[in-house]
Amino acid sequence: MLAKLGKMGLGASRLTTILLAVMAAVFVVGGFRLGLWIDGGPGPGLMPSLSAALLLVLLVPMVLGAPRDEDALRWEPLFAVALGGAFALLAPRIGMVAPAVVMITLWVKVLHGQSWLRSGLLGLCLTAAGVLVFHVALKVPMPLLPGVS
Numbered sequence: 001m002l003a004k005l006g007k008m009g010l011g012a013s014r015l016t017t018i019l020l021a022v023m024a025a026v027f028v029v030g031g032f033r034l035g036l037w038i039d040g041g042p043g044p045g046l047m048p049s050l051s052a053a054l055l056l057v058l059l060v061p062m063v064l065g066a067p068r069d070e071d072a073l074r075w076e077p078l079f080a081v082a083l084g085g086a087f088a089l090l091a092p093r094i095g096m097v098a099p100a101v102v103m104i105t106l107w108v109k110v111l112h113g114q115s116w117l118r119s120g121l122l123g124l125c126l127t128a129a130g131v132l133v134f135h136v137a138l139k140v141p142m143p144l145l146p147g148v149s
Contacts, residue, residue, distance in 0.1 A: 013062075014062075014063065016077075017059055017062045017063050018063055020055070020059060021055075021056060021059045021060075021063060024052040024053075024055040024056045024059065025052070025056065027048050027049070027051070027052035028048075028049050028052045028053055028056070030045065030048065030049075031045035031046065031047075031048040031049025031050075031052065032045060032049060033045065034048070036049060076111055079110060079111065080107070080111065083103050083106060083107060084103075086099070086103070087099045087100065087103045091143065092143060093146075094145075094146055095143045095144050095145040095146050096131075096142055096143055096144055097127060097131065097144050097145055098145075100123070100126075100127040100130065101120075101123040101124055101127045102123070103123075104119075104122060104123035104126050104127065105119045105120050105122070105123035106119075108122050108123070131144065
């Protein structure tokens, strides 16, 4: 199947770019549904819509450009997407702190080859920094731990 896609000019890079563009389009539509401007101020859909629209603009030349030589499909991006998906599934259920620490720790250990100690410390410190910036300083409501927001 991959050989057929390659003959059609849809190598791994172009196919991934198209899938990312579809996902960005879904985020633009979702942002519009949330509302871009509500009660004289920015609505919850403004930033997702703007970010996804910018991503779409940046992806267009990649989709329309000439195909380049393809490298073999690598496992690292798939691992990163799996970590992000696991975080998205776990955070609303068990809070954001534990999944964030685990995700960052695994990311640093597996993708950057650091020691477990350094990976764990980075996971703890970056999660604490995120909680301090967004929850404490900016007062963004988020599920930190089960039953605590």
